[in-house]
Amino acid sequence: MPSQPSLRRALGLAEVTFAGVGIILGAGIYALLGDAAGLAGNAVWMAFVISALMAAFTGFSYAELSSMFPSAGAEHEYVSHAMGRRIAFVIGWLSIISAILAATTVSLGFAGYLSVLTGVAVTPAALGLIVLLGLLLFCGIKETSWFNIVATFIETGGVVLLLVLGLPHLGEVDYLEAPKGLAGVFQASSLVFFAYVGFEGLVKLAEETRRPEKTIPRGLMLSLGITIVLYVLVSISAVSVVGWRELSASQAPFADVARHALGRDVFIVVSVIALFATTNTALMFLLAASRIIYGMAAAGALPAVLSGVHRWRQTPWVAIALVTAASALFLSVGDIAFIANATNFTVFLIFIAVNATVIILRFKDPARRRPFRIRLSVGRIPLLPIAGILFCVFLSAQIPPGVLLLGLVLTAIGALSSLGMNVRRAGT
Template structure:
C-alpha cells in the first residue's frame, strides 16, 4: 500500500494536468502586475531581468526535480529539509512556505479586487474576500475539479499573454533593448522583484501525492512548465517595451491593458483587464492549494496540529488545512501593496531555496545510495555544481530586495523559530 493510499489523497493527476497546473501557478498576477515596476527599474532591458530570474529558477527547479523524484510527498520542502538537516530547520522552512502561499494569495486576491473594481465599480476588499471563499469551496470539492478550473484559467490567461505578444511583434526592433536607465543595478533589482512572477514552480511538488507515477511525471512537468513560462515571459517583456515606454508602464495600475489600449483602443483595455481577472483568480486558487497541501503534509508528520491532517471522508481533500489557509488568507487581505509583499515573498523564497539546494548537496553526501529517478547533471565528485550556483545566485538577489520586505520575511521566520524553540523545550 502506498503512502498516498494510507493518507487518503487520490492520485488523479497525470503529466498533462500537472504541467498545465504548474504553468498556471507560475503565470498570473506577477507578470500582470509587476512588469510595470520592473520596467521602471530596468528600462527596455527588463527582458534581461526576466532572463536572469529564469536562470535562478532553473538552478533551483532542477534541485526540486531531483528531490521530488526521491521523496514524492505533499510536504515537499519540509520533507527534504527534514531528511537533510532534521526537524527543527524543516519546521521553519515549512512554516515559511505556508506563509508565502497565504500572503501571496491575499495580495493577489486584492489585485483581483482592484481589477474587478475598475471594471464594475464594486469595492475591492469584499470582492477579494468572496474570491478566496469561492476558490476554497472549489478546493474542498476535490483535486480533480480544482485542477480543471486551474487549466481553464491558465488557458485564458495564456491567451492574454499571447495577445500582448501579438500586439508587440510588429513593433519589435523599434527601441534599444539594452537601454538601462539605472545601470546593471537596476536590472538586478528588477530581477529580484520580478522573481515573484516565477513563484510557483516550487509549489508544483506539493501535488506529488495526487500525481500518478510522481517519480517520473513530477520532474518532467516541472521542467516543462518552467520552459513554457520562461519563453512567454521574455517574449512579453520584449513586446511591452516595444509598444509603451517603461515610464508609462511604471505609472499604470494595469500595464498590459495599457499596452492593449495603446495599440488597439479602449475596448482592448476592457478585454485585457477581464483576462487579468482570470489570471489573478488562477494564482490565488493555486497558492491556496499549495499552502493547504504543505500544512496537511506537516500535520501528517506531527509538526503541526494533527487536526490539520483531517481528510474529508467523501471528497478526500484536506478539509481542515484548506479552511485554515482560507481564514489566514482573508486575515492577510490587509497587507501592503503587491510590490512590497512580492518582495517579502521573494525573500522567503530565496531563503528557502538556499536551504533546498543545500539539502540536495547534503543528501548527495549523506545518502548517496538513495534511488534518484531524476538526477541534476554536472558534479565535481559528490558536489553538484548547479545547486551551488543556485545558492550563490539566491544570496546575490536577496541583497537587491527592499529592506522593509526583508524585515517582514525575517519576522515570519523568527516566529517560526520561536515556535520550534518552545516546542522542543517542552519535549525535553
C-alpha cells in the same frame, strides 16, 4: 475508529504541467510587470532573464528531491532528511507563509484589474476572491484541476495576444534603456522573481499525482521552461508598444498595452483574461499552502487536526480553511509590491535550504534511488545547486530593508515555534 481517508491520486503529466504553468504564468507578468518596468525601464526583459536563471537552477534541485521523496510535505520532508526536524520545521513554516503571501499578492493583482473595469474597491474584491477560491479547493482536487486547465488556456491566450500586439512595434524602443542602471535591473530581478514563484508548489501535489516520482519532475521542468520563454517575449512586447514610463504608471499593465494598440474594446477583453490569470494563480498558491500544512501535520510536525481530510470530498478541509483565513488577513497590508517582495524573501531562504539539501544528501545518502538526477557535478558535488544558492543570496541583497525586517520576523516566529514543538514532544 474509522480510518483516515487519503488524498485522491487523480493527476497525470498534463494536469501537473497545466498546474505549473497556471500557478507561474498569472503571478508576475499580469500583476507586477508595471512595477518592474519602473525599476528596469525598457530593459525589464533582462530582469526576467536573470530571475529565470535562478529559478532554473533551483528547479533542478526540486526535481531531484521530489523524485526521491514524493510527499505532500515537500520542503519539510526534504530538509528533515538532510538537516534534521528543527530546521525542516522552519523551512516548512516558511513554505506555508510564502504560499499564503503569494496568494494575497495575486489576489490584490486581481482586484486591481477588477477595480479598473468596474470601480469596485480593491480590498473587498480581493477578499471575495480568496473566499470563493477556498470553497473551490474544498470541493475537490479534480474540480480545482479542471478550473486550472480552463483558466490556463485563457491566460496563455492573453499572453499570446500581447505578443501579437507587440510584433508591429518591435525595434521602436531601446531595449537596453535602464533609467536606474544595472542596480535598477537587479532590483527588478528581485521583484519579478515572484513571477516564477510557484513552480516549487508542484511538488506538494505528489500525493495526488499518479507515478509522482517521474511525473512531478517532468511537469516541473516543462512548466518552468514554457513560462520562461513567454515572460521574456512578453516583456519585450509590452515595452515595445507603450514604453517603460507608461507601463510603470499602470494599475492594469496588460490591459493598457492592449488599449494602446487596439482600443477600448480589446482593453476590456484583456482585463477579463487577466482576471482569469490572477484567479488561477491565487488558487494554485492556496492549494500549495494547504497541502504542505496537510503534509506536515500528517508527519507530526503540526497539530494532527490540520491533517483532517473530508470524508466525502477527500480534501484537507481544515488546512484549506486555515490558509484561506490567513491570506485574507494579509490583505490589510495593501501594497502589492511590498507583499511580493516579502514572498520573495521567504522563498529565497527556502531555496537556499533546498539547494543545500541536494548537496548534503549526495554525501549523507548517496545510495538512495534518484529517478531524476542533476548532471554537472564535481565528484559528489552538483554545481547547479551551488549556483542556485549564490543567486538567492545575491537577489536577497536587492530587497528593501522594510521587507527584510518582516521576513526576518516571520522566520523568527517559525524558529520559536520549532522550539515550542520540541518542548511539547519532550513533555509527552
